[in-house]
Amino acid sequence: MKSIINYIVTPFPQLARLGYYISLFGIVLIMLWIGFFKFTPTEAAGIKPLVENHFLLFWLYDVLSVQQVSNLFGVIEITTGLLLLFSLKYDALRPFAAFCLIATFLITFSFLFTTPGMWNMVDGVPITNFMILKDIPMLGLGFTYLKNERRMKNVILIIALFISGGLATAQETMSGQLSKNTNMSDVKEIYFAGGCFWGTEHFMKQINSVVNTQVGYANGKTDVKNPTYEQVCNDNIGFAETVKVGYNPQQADLNFLINLFFKTIDPTSLNRQGNDKGAQYRTGIYYTDKADLPVIKQAVEALTKQYTKPVVVEVEPLRNFFPAEDYHQDYLDKHPNGYCHISPELFDMAKKATFSPQKIYQKPDDETLRSRLTAEQYAVTQKNATERAFRNEYWNEKREGLYVDITTGEPLFISTDKFDSGCGWPSFSKPIDKSLVMKKTDNTHGMQRIEVRSKTGDAHLGHVFNDGPADKGGLRYCINSASLRFIPKDKMKAEGYADYIPLLEKK
Structure with a gap:
């Protein structure tokens, strides 16, 4: 090993001095990179799907932007360069310097050969050129540092440990990451x-x-x-x-x-x-x-x-x-x-803007309903009872907000469709969507009426009459407060009903 190193170093007696100056130049270059090189939004958008697929470092891109990760690597390389420089004088720093040098090179080359698309272009120049440009100045100091046989043995040991650890991690994460890449291609x-x-x-x-x-x-x-x-x-x-x-x-x-x-x-x-x-x-x-x-x-x-x-x-x-x-x-x-x-x-x-998967509303079983609802709510929704006029929760509710089915949480009515009919129960000109409710003929109590029930929860809501405001369609949905839960506008987003806020805007 010593003869091989001497064979490499002997023809270049000034290599150590040259490597020292190249390294100083490299640190300055990387500092300029961090200070002045900025990805445009288009470049960052094009690069991110590539770098976030790296088999070891993909997790970084869940918390940092492309620019921030680029700057982070730059700081790591500056730290590596300084450690290498000071390790020439202070032996205690040599193991840390060797590890940082190896890690820097392995990260760079793992990007080049394991991440699809890293040969793509940014402003007409391959992405790889940017990455290699930041690492080449370290080569000079690397030669200077490794020309000592004892240090070389230490470095080889660190390389072996780093590679084995990297391969073990890659083996555990590659299958999941490949699955992620496959899914990302489904555009x-x-x-x-x-x-x-x-x-x-x-x-x-x-x-x-x-x-x-x-x-x-x-x-x-x-x-x-x-x-x-x-x-x-x-x-x-x-x-x-x-x-x-x-x-x-x-x-x-x-x-x-x-x-x-x-x-x-x-x-x-x-x-x-x-x-x-x-x-x-x-x-x-x-x-x-x-x-x-x-x-x-x-x-x-x-x-x-x-x-x-x-x-x-x-x-x-x-x-x-x-x-x-x-x-x-x-x-x-x-x-x-x-x-x-x-x-x-x-x-x-x-x-x-954040996407929330659409809620799936289902009717709970009877035991669950009995435990969740008050006696009056259960009697109204499940036994077709009627609460007392003017002595219910929402008959005089004036705030903006959403009215949902008390049994399922599904939105049924909106405050912009609510009006004061004088009947003593909440009255609406229409439901949010006709498909949310179903109508049935009701001949109980010696009257002929049209019952209104929630379609998903099959809960009794009330009745619909033809004496509503003419300018709003002429219908009056007379609904029991006990069948509803009111969500004020300022709490709709927190409770997962943000998509319904635009319905409160009067056009």
Whole structure:
């Protein structure tokens, strides 16, 4: 071993001095890297799916951004360089310096050879070049440090321990990580037209579950191929400025994305969003999977109920889509102060938006109901009893909020549909959705009435009459307070009903 090292070192008598200066240069270079090199949002978005798949270090990217991890590695390399420098004088530091040097190199090369996509480009330069650039200056000091045979033996021992430990960890985590990678490749697509595509794209890419975006022109004349921006604006060829959105269905569902998209548009404005006018600025949702159509229709129907004007968001299968010119892609990343019809506050909202899987409501068994409900609640919901007028909990409730089925927690009524009928029970002009309740003929007590029951919980709610406000449909849902639980607006989010808050906004 000694002869091999001497053979390497002897032809270069100045190697030690050269290595010392290269190392100092390396530390300065890395400090400049941390201080001045910044990934653009587009670069970070492209790199993150690659580096977060690293078989040992993927957990870092659950808590840190790409830029923060890059800076962290830079700090580790500066520490390594300083340890190596001082270890030339202080023997006690040598084991730590050797470990840091080896760890730095192994981390770098494990990225290069175990993480798919690390040869991809950032601004025309392979990602690998950035990583190697930060490590090469350590080579000089590495040679200087390793030329001593005793140190070499120690280093070889540390290498063996590090590799064996790394392989053991990798063996335990690789199967789970491979499963994660496979799932991440399951990307679904949906196409949103929301006016100028610069803002719509920038908004959608802020959402955590969105994997990729591309702006282009959709659903125009089928005999036109690869239209230009000028053609779309001037030639009446029917294309809409559209954003192709790829998303991970395990992180968010389509309904979640659609409802966020709705926050960026005026759905009642035909061929206009913000200052942009023309058919190319119409709003629409275009799908490629027929299974998405019921979800889209349901979301649009729910949106329609919030407006008195007609909603003009078109829902169609995707007929064609052509990517827009390069200068349109990631426009607001390249021009942060560029024109956008979407409020900047909405971009921040999209970043913070979190997906909660849809609740599944089920009727508990009788024993559970008896333990959860009061005697009056059980009698009303399960035995069709009626509570006393004017002596119940919600007949005079004025606050904004949501009324849910006391037995299942499923939302049934909203405060914006509540009115004072003078009957002494909570009165509503309609349920949140007709599908949530069922009606049955009730001939008890010598009267002919229409009973209202919750569909999921099969709980008796009350009755519906035809003496409600004419301007609200003419119906009066007379409901027992004992059948309901009221959730004030300020507690709806905490209790998992945030999706219903928009229903409280009076249009």
